[in-house]
Amino acid sequence: MKRRFTQQADGIGVVAEINVTSLVDVAFTLLIIFMITAPILQGGIEVDLPEGVSAPLSAADALVVSIDADGQIYVDDAPVTWEEFDAALPLALDRFESDQVFLRADGDLALRQATRVMGRIQDAGAVLNIVTDPDPSRRSP
CATH class of the missing domain: 3.30.420.270 (Nucleotidyltransferase; domain 5)
Structure with missing residues (x-):
């Protein structure tokens, strides 16, 4: 059995574990913010493209x-x-x-x-x- 408390000089026990609740809250908040803003940051002109058979092209250098x-x-x-x-x-x-x-x-x-x-x-x-x-x-x- 692990000892969860350490003994201080004055006899009061101190918890020796890391509380990750606030870290998880911050991580989930940032995840939600990125999920919401990612489509907005894609930018570009709103164009309803016609349908057609085509292969994916890389337009990064064009x-x-x-x-x-x-x-x-x-x-x-x-x-x-x-x-x-x-x-x-x-x-x-x-x-x-x-x-x-x-x-x-x-x-x-x-x-x-x-x-x-x-x-x-x-x-x-x-x-x-x-x-x-x-x-x-x-x-x-």
């Missing part, structure tokens, strides 16, 4: 151009107008080591707007990759 449902163009998460897009695209391509451009266009976007952006990307000499949603079951109804 430029991402997004078009939301309203037709707003984003070059690497920065909103630009159609007039600014022609100037912003070559500048953004120079920042990346790759000539790959990933286009994230909303599925409800008119094809005319998407093809205008695709044409400008190809005119800039970049390799165009269209991002689709490979798993339609991930979508919320």
Whole structure:
């Protein structure tokens, strides 16, 4: 049988165990905070991608151009107008080591707007990759 108390000089027993209750409380609180803030920190442009069969791609070293449902163009998460897009695209391509451009266009976007952006990307000499949603079951109804 273990001795849980140590004897002090004045005869009062002292508990010699570590109380981990407060440590567990802090750990669970931090876990909850991280679980709540992680989806918020992912950031990006909210785009409802069209369905399609595709393989996972790594866009870490490539430029991402997004078009939301309203037709707003984003070059690497920065909103630009159609007039600014022609100037912003070559500048953004120079920042990346790759000539790959990933286009994230909303599925409800008119094809005319998407093809205008695709044409400008190809005119800039970049390799165009269209991002689709490979798993339609991930979508919320």
